Amino acid sequence: MVNHITDRTALEHIITNMIDTVTESKEEIVRITENSANEYSLIQTELKELTQKIEFHIQESERLDLLVKAAKNKLVQVSKKFHIHSEQEIREAYELANQMQLERFLIQKEEMASQQRRNDLERRLLSLQDTMERADRLVSRVSVVLNFLRDDLQQEYSDMMKKQEMAISVFEAAERERRHLAREMHDGPAQSLAHILIRADLIEKTFDRRGKEEAFAELHELKRLIRGALVDVRRLIYDLRPMSLDDLGFLPTLERYLHQTEEYTAIKTRLNYRGNRARLSEKLEINVFRLVQEAVQNAIKHSKTTEIIVNVEQALDVIHIHVRDHGVGFVPSMIGQESFGIVGMRERIDLVDGSINIDSEIGKGTVVRMSIPIL
Ligand SMILES: Nc1ncnc2c1ncn2[C@@H]1O[C@H](COP(=O)(O)OP(=O)(O)OP(=O)(O)O)[C@@H](O)[C@H]1O
Ligand SMILES: [Mg+2]
Structure with missing residues (x-):
């Protein structure tokens, strides 16, 4: 009985520990999903800004293309008619063309960097999406395990315990029944038989010492005792199992x-x-x-x-x-x-x-x- 109780608490302890561990894991996964979702939305915002920046760079670079073209044309014309234009004008046209080219180069470089960053971010977004989907699937699986541990297993376990307790009480009841019968046998028929034996002894002596009449009286009393014992035995047999039941x-x-x-x-x-x-x-x-x-x-x-x-x-x-x-x-x-x-x-x-x-x-x-x- 003591072992039964110890086993029971040990098992309950194990189940509670399992539930705690799985609950913690579930919370951990939920936290990972939340962090991923936060990062996802931050990246989305950054991507939006980046796209606007890239658009701006494209426009800027188109505008600079035109400017570079214009500056180059100007330079070509100035150089062709260098006898009309002063040295100062030629240098300025040259410097403007250079300047425009440099600006275009810088803006294109920036645009390339932005494109690179955008590609990286898009890749990160995909991987985050994958992580979130996996985490979601994991959470639902862990929830199934938790439900099993919390409800099904607990139910199964308490059914098992009930069955075990019932089996134990059936044995205990059978044991009680035997003890009860032993007590009844001891107090009833066993004592009556002992009594009858003494009385039977007495009849012999009475016959020898006091004659037939008194011996008959004793015999009569003996019969009464035997009848009583028989009633006791019948009652006990009835208690054991009334035969008429079958x-x-x-x-x-x-x-x-x-x-x-x-x-x-x-x-x-x-x-x-x-x-x-x-x-x-x-x-x-x-x-x-x-x-x-x-x-x-x-x-x-x-x-x-x-x-x-x-x-x-x-x-x-x-x-x-x-x-x-x-x-x-x-x-x-x-x-x-x-x-x-x-x-x-x-x-x-x-x-x-x-x-x-x-x-x-x-x-x-x-x-x-x-x-x-x-x-
Ligand atoms: N019909 C009744 N009238 C008055 N008291 C009763 C009656 N039935 C039960 N009791 C009381 O309830 C107690 C418990 O009954 P229970 O059958 O569990 O035990 P018990 O009869 O004393 O012993 P056992 O049945 O094990 O031989 C009895 O001791 C008695 O005091
Ligand atoms: Mg009773």
């Missing part, structure tokens, strides 16, 4: 059981049955019978009632059972850990997917209501 089914067995209860106790019983009398599955018959048996036993043992009423209503898909007494009643929320009857009933009800409600009030008696699906 042969006759739940309802006749319940009728017999209540009849016997009247015989062994001073309590009257009443069975009201409504609905169809179709037999239940083997698993249900024993479980439903045990549930009613425990409720009836509790009424016999604890309620001080004079009458126990059992109502059974069997529909096609569900069977409803009420066990009612008008005895002393109790507070169901106050029952301690050492009471296994009601705990066992709840475990059994879980096994058959049914529901149970125990309604009790001090001085007013108790009703145990159970509904069990029978399909």
Whole structure:
């Protein structure tokens, strides 16, 4: 049990750690995507500015082309008619042509640099786009993993735990049952037999010492003890498994059981049955019978009632059972850990997917209501 709890916390710890790590990774990827998106929009702005700059450079360079052409023409004309133009004019035409060419060269150089930068930026944009798309895909995959860890795995895990707990309580219930039977055997038939043996010894002695009459009286008492022991043994066999359950089914067995209860106790019983009398599955018959048996036993043992009423209503898909007494009643929320009857009933009800409600009030008696699906 201790190991079971340790394993459980260790496993829960591992799952929580996995969830934390995957959540962190997801956040990291989201951060990368955000950074990429920021860089993407910065580059887009820069690209826009760059395109405008390049356009300006192109216009500028076209304008300078014209100017260079004009300056060159002028230079050609001035040089051809150098006898009309002064040396000063020729030098100025030459310098203007030079100047224009230099300016055009500079603007073209700038334009080339801008083009180069634009190509780089466009490449970077493509790679960023690729990164963002990959990150997006990764985030959705990681989300699937997270959902699996958070919901599916947790659900799977808690189902597994429930099954394990149920298996453990079935074993514990079987163990309790054995302990209970051992106690009953010890207190009932075993003691009666020991008593009978002593009495049998006594008969021999009585016959020798006090004669036939008194020995017969002893024999009579012995028979009474043997009958009592037989009743005990029969009751125990019944507790182990009422044989009529397999042969006759739940309802006749319940009728017999209540009849016997009247015989062994001073309590009257009443069975009201409504609905169809179709037999239940083997698993249900024993479980439903045990549930009613425990409720009836509790009424016999604890309620001080004079009458126990059992109502059974069997529909096609569900069977409803009420066990009612008008005895002393109790507070169901106050029952301690050492009471296994009601705990066992709840475990059994879980096994058959049914529901149970125990309604009790001090001085007013108790009703145990159970509904069990029978399909
Ligand atoms: N019909 C009832 N009337 C009065 N008290 C009841 C009734 N049913 C249960 N109780 C109270 O609830 C307690 C718990 O019942 P439960 O069946 O779990 O244990 P138990 O009968 O004492 O022992 P066990 O069933 O293990 O032999 C009882 O001890 C009793 O005090
Ligand atoms: Mg009980």
